């Protein structure tokens with residue numbers, strides 16, 4: 265009997281959970297090790313599923329690969345664990361059963377944990393062991409990461425003609441983790457040679473059925489579904505699932521209506537669930553035609569109301585552009601800040617940039633300040649966002665808030681670590697790196713959340729990224745810029761630079777980049793200020809000649825300010841000739857300084873146009 269012939273003519277039933285069933289029996293360790301230490305228990309689970317009506321059973325090899333076994337120090341047993349698992353399943357399989365060798369996915373949310381090369385090596389080893397033990401087919405399951413499943417599927421298809429079921433897992437209804445729609449994803453797996461494609465784990469029947477409503481019957485593969493019993497709950501520290509098996513009777517009928525040809529169960533399901541599925545549909549013929557539900561259109565903000573400001577990256581590509589940082593106050597009271605914003609606006613700047621608790625010290629929320637600047641000063645705000653203060657939930661809520669307020673210009677940065685700030689004991693979250701944050705914001709522009717869920721609208725963010733050129737190896741820093749561009753960075757803003765030579769170097773190293781730069785210039789206010797910045801602020805270095813000039817200016821505040829402004833103007837002169845973008849940073853809310861510098865640049869601009 266041949267699996268592909270069988271599935272051609274009828275709906276097949278698969279088995280349910282192995283892991284959660286063992287866990288519910290009080291076992292909380294490496295489940296695959298039980299193939300050796302408790303083979304009878306594994307066999308009895310296979311038997312129970314066969315008795316319940318399963319045509320297809322899967323070997324207890326879900327995590328029997330190097331990366332997962334090494335967490336338990338069991339990597340040296342990999343051969344025996346896989347071979348024994350296949351033998352155990354074959355011992356209990358009866359004539360009508362097909363034994364599929366299972367290989368589980370590795371990546372979940374944290375994509376960067378393993379490289380694709382690591383995953384391919386890991387997969388290959390387990391694949392060979394399972395194929396050598398002679399199975400009726402392969403079951404690839406619980407793949408959240410599309411890049412991972414497509415790569416391993418290609419390997420498997422190249423190595424064997426045996427039937428392959430490829431199941432992916434979804435965090436959200438109808439979309440993969442990277443935003444690919446389920447229908448596109450499944451079609452791609454079918455095109456890569458999987459015989460059955462579908463979904464398993466994480467979602468229960470309700471969301472799986474909803475997900476499948478948009479998936480047509482495919483020409484070159486059958487559909488499968490292995491739903492979880494329910495969402496997991498916690499009962500006195502134990503993970504539990506709802507266990508109303510009768511719910512699976514109705515669900516099975518609906519899966520059939522969606523054209524599913526292979527129905528089993530994943531976490532939280534038991535032989536009783538499989539029995540309910542089998543009773544409901546094993547005698548019914550498969551459907552042959554299906555009406556697919558239409559996708560709701562995602563509205564772009566552009567379509568709805570247009571963008572208030574032209575993106576900075578397109579302004580700065582055409583002409584000189586000034587943006588000025590004026591940080592939200594550290595104490596309550598917003599009067600001076602708003603006065604500064606107005607004064608700067610009058611000098612003709614393109615945006616006010618608002619740091620996100622820079623140096624890990626709390627300030628009035630930059631969203632609140634940015635919104636006031638937009639509404640009361642009628643000036644564009646550029647909101648810095650760090651990965652330090654908000655977890656993945658907070659960051660997404662923050663982005664939705666920015667979109668709602670029409671604050672479409674953002675800078676995505678890692679963020680100074682908490683330990684350097686006013687609250688050194690505070691947690692630095694870093695759920696995402698600056699690269700991930702840039703990608704996330706660009707995914708929002710596609711109308712999708714981190715997990716691929718529709719946001720209902722597309723955002724319209726223009727994303728700046730940070731560039732610290734004050735490093736030993738400028739070429740390495742430029743490599744980071746290239747990676748940030750790949751993630752979606754539209755332009756860059758640099759740390760303040762305090763050396764003309766450094767500005768030239770930055771120009772040479774970055775002149776071929778496709779994203780424009782705003783060069784950071786921050787006026788020094790005193791020699792002490794210069795020494796503090798040079799010695800204590802990570803990522804900023806001041807040239808010896810500038811430090812000497814500030815020292816020479818002496819203790820007199822006015823004299824020091826004048827010298828600081830003169831140095832800044834001279835740096836501006838150099839930057840102005842090489843770059844269109846100038847990013848002025850206001851020290852200590854002393855906006856008169858950046859007003860003077862902005863006016864100086866505007867004056868230069870006028871002189872140049874009159875020449």
Ligand SMILES: Cc1cc2nc3c(=O)[nH]c(=O)nc-3n(C[C@H](O)[C@H](O)[C@H](O)COP(=O)(O)OP(=O)(O)OC[C@H]3O[C@@H](n4cnc5c(N)ncnc54)[C@H](O)[C@@H]3O)c2cc1C
Nearest residue numbers: 619620622623648677678679680698730731741757758759
């Ligand atoms: C324009 C600008 C605005 C900023 N605004 C804020 C703000 O509002 N709030 C705030 O808290 N902080 C802010 N910062 C500071 C910034 O968060 C820190 O300097 C951070 O360490 C670097 O940010 P990033 O996003 O460029 O980091 P990434 O480029 O993601 O780098 C992260 C880490 O990688 C390492 N790294 C970076 N470059 C190299 C290299 N060349 N070689 C080896 N390792 C490297 C460093 O350990 C660095 O901390 C800003 C910085 C800039 C330049």
Ligand SMILES: [Zn+2]
Nearest residue numbers: 465466530531
């Ligand atoms: Zn599962």
